[in-house]
Amino acid sequence: MSALDHVRTIASKELREIVTNRGLLFSGFFFAGWFAIMTGLGISGEDISRANELDNSLFYMAALIGLFVAYIYSGQTYLREKQTGVVETLLCAPVSLRSLWIGKAVGVAAPAWFMSLLAAGAIMGIAGWRAGETLLPGITVTVHLLIVVPTFIIAAVALMGFSQLMLGMRENMIVNMLTIMVLFGALATTRYVVQKAQLVTWTAVLGLLGASLGLLLITSLLGRFLSRERIVRTIS
Amino acid sequence: MTVIEAIDLTKRFGGPSAPPVLDAINLSIQAGEVFGYLGPNGAGKTTTIRVLLGLLNPTRGTVRVFGEVPGERDAARARLGVLLENSGLDDRMTAFQSLDYHARLYGVSNRTRRIERLLGFVGLADQRDLKVGTFSTGMKRKLGLARAIVHDPELLFLDEPSAGLDPEAQRMVRELLQELARTRNITVFINSHHLDEVQRLCSRIAILHRGRIRACDSVDALRRGAGGDRIEVRFSDAGQAARGAQALRALGRLPEVTVEGDRLATSVDGMTAPEIVATLVGEGLGIEEVVRPVKSLEDVYFEIMREEEAA
Numbered sequence: 299m300s301a302l303d304h305v306r307t308i309a310s311k312e313l314r315e316i317v318t319n320r321g322l323l324f325s326g327f328f329f330a331g332w333f334a335i336m337t338g339l340g341i342s343g344e345d346i347s348r349a350n351e352l353d354n355s356l357f358y359m360a361a362l363i364g365l366f367v368a369y370i371y372s373g374q375t376y377l378r379e380k381q382t383g384v385v386e387t388l389l390c391a392p393v394s395l396r397s398l399w400i401g402k403a404v405g406v407a408a409p410a411w412f413m414s415l416l417a418a419g420a421i422m423g424i425a426g427w428r429a430g431e432t433l434l435p436g437i438t439v440t441v442h443l444l445i446v447v448p449t450f451i452i453a454a455v456a457l458m459g460f461s462q463l464m465l466g467m468r469e470n471m472i473v474n475m476l477t478i479m480v481l482f483g484a485l486a487t488t489r490y491v492v493q494k495a496q497l498v499t500w501t502a503v504l505g506l507l508g509a510s511l512g513l514l515l516i517t518s519l520l521g522r523f524l525s526r527e528r529i530v531r532t533i534s
Numbered sequence: 535m536t537v538i539e540a541i542d543l544t545k546r547f548g549g550p551s552a553p554p555v556l557d558a559i560n561l562s563i564q565a566g567e568v569f570g571y572l573g574p575n576g577a578g579k580t581t582t583i584r585v586l587l588g589l590l591n592p593t594r595g596t597v598r599v600f601g602e603v604p605g606e607r608d609a610a611r612a613r614l615g616v617l618l619e620n621s622g623l624d625d626r627m628t629a630f631q632s633l634d635y636h637a638r639l640y641g642v643s644n645r646t647r648r649i650e651r652l653l654g655f656v657g658l659a660d661q662r663d664l665k666v667g668t669f670s671t672g673m674k675r676k677l678g679l680a681r682a683i684v685h686d687p688e689l690l691f692l693d694e695p696s697a698g699l700d701p702e703a704q705r706m707v708r709e710l711l712q713e714l715a716r717t718r719n720i721t722v723f724i725n726s727h728h729l730d731e732v733q734r735l736c737s738r739i740a741i742l743h744r745g746r747i748r749a750c751d752s753v754d755a756l757r758r759g760a761g762g763d764r765i766e767v768r769f770s771d772a773g774q775a776a777r778g779a780q781a782l783r784a785l786g787r788l789p790e791v792t793v794e795g796d797r798l799a800t801s802v803d804g805m806t807a808p809e810i811v812a813t814l815v816g817e818g819l820g821i822e823e824v825v826r827p828v829k830s831l832e833d834v835y836f837e838i839m840r841e842e843e844a845a
Contacts, residue, residue: 299638307635382624382625383619383622387620388622392610393608393639
């Protein structure tokens with residue numbers, strides 16, 4: 299079996315576990331829906347044009363919602379298997395550590411991206427309903443939603459997965475609390491960010507894409523520090 | 535063919551001043567053996583399995599499994615089956631999905647047929663679509679065993695295979711393992727502190743205490759060897775026992791001959807048991823019974839543990 303087959307097998311298992319878990323699905327829909335509704339209702343077009351504000355909101359919120367949902371799902375994928383000890387058995391399989399890690403990242407990132415797209419659709423729908431017209435995103439935001447956001451989510455999930463596999467349970471609790479604080483802090487600043495007239499530019503979109511690819515590269519390099527021994531010794 | 539070989543295997547967690555969890559372990563396990571690794575909690579049994587599986591690196595010494603450094607090549611792990619203390623099953627998957635997932639990772643062909651046969655083998659055919667989370671500990675253990683052999687491994691590592699099971703489930707798991715060893719001729723390495731289980735299953739055992747192997751031999755040899763191979767002879771009366779002792783002592787080949795009532799006891803060291811009996815018969819003594827007392831594995835185990843604690 300090739301490494302790609304392993305990644306596909308692991309990713310599809312994780313994906314199936316997420317989409318068949320009502321609790322996980324509900325929390326994904328709840329957070330994506332809640333933030334999308336709040337954002338959609340907040341698009342007033344008072345300070346900048348409605349279309350501009352929608353683009354800003356989609357640019358900022360799609361990535362953030364995707365990241366938030368991915369954070370919830372990654373805990374169930376990496377950390378839960380480590381807590382229950384299931385990962386130790388997987389480490390004995392003829393699968394490379396990298397395939398295991400990436401497979402899980404893909405399995406988590408795919409539904410998280412789907413949730414962010416749903417949220418983006420909801421934001422557009424609500425903003426359009428309030429404006430009494432159909433509001434569609436500009437080309438930069440469309441590229442952002444279809445290319446940059448999934449890259450950003452998968453880079454973030456890979457980093458979260460790395461830290462969850464690498465660190466002990468106590469360290470992971472601290473990292474989780476910090477992640478939650480950063481995420482809520484970012485969500486709390488939404489209003490200030492989306493009111494800026496020139497937020498969504500090609501520079502910003504390509505800059506975030508570059509940053510995401512850079513994060514992927516850094517995470518990939520960090521992967522060299524990940525070993526079976528490290529994971530096993532931080533299980534309990 | 536040597537399947538597992540460990541030479542001077544030492545493992546420490548922490549710096550060089552940390553006490554060794556495994557201390558100069560030497561092991562050589564041949565193909566087809568069912569090898570028992572006995573020891574109390576904290577003796578280093580699980581650490582040994584983890585090193586043999588390539589999950590931990592030895593601090594010193596060399597380890598080879600099928601002639602290779604464990605964990606060095608991902609594909610080499612396909613020859614190994616593993617049932618660790620945690621059965622390695624995801625509670626959210628069904629029994630079938632769980633086996634299917636592992637079968638895919640190991641590249642098993644004809645998966646569905648094989649999984650259904652295995653579920654039948656472990657007695658879980660009717661539970662194939664139930665979530666593992668709803669299973670009892672015994673059912674999880676059996677499914678874990680099915681998972682461990684789903685790819686037909688050549689070497690099976692079992693860490694406390696009957697841990698947490700009631701006696702009935704323990705017997706079921708034991709019977710499954712006996713059937714496996716008999717029908718598939720695979721090499722099995724069993725970590726356990728269930729002496730009865732090891733005695734029934736294993737052809738050879740090692741007893742581990744505080745990271746060191748204190749004894750390693752076949753079960754029979756260990757039972758006979760502990761405290762020396764002895765013979766007891768019961769005569770028709772005490773006088774005959776005394777005469778027998780006198781005759782044996784006169785030969786000067788036995789280190790110690792004791793008499794207690796109508797019984798004579800001596801270690802079989804210097805003369806064989808048939809020679810001893812022939813000498814006594816030659817003296818014209820009326821022998822009622824000859825007994826070769828053999829200690830149970832439990833006696834041997836606790837004797838070793840006591841000696842180690844005293845040391």
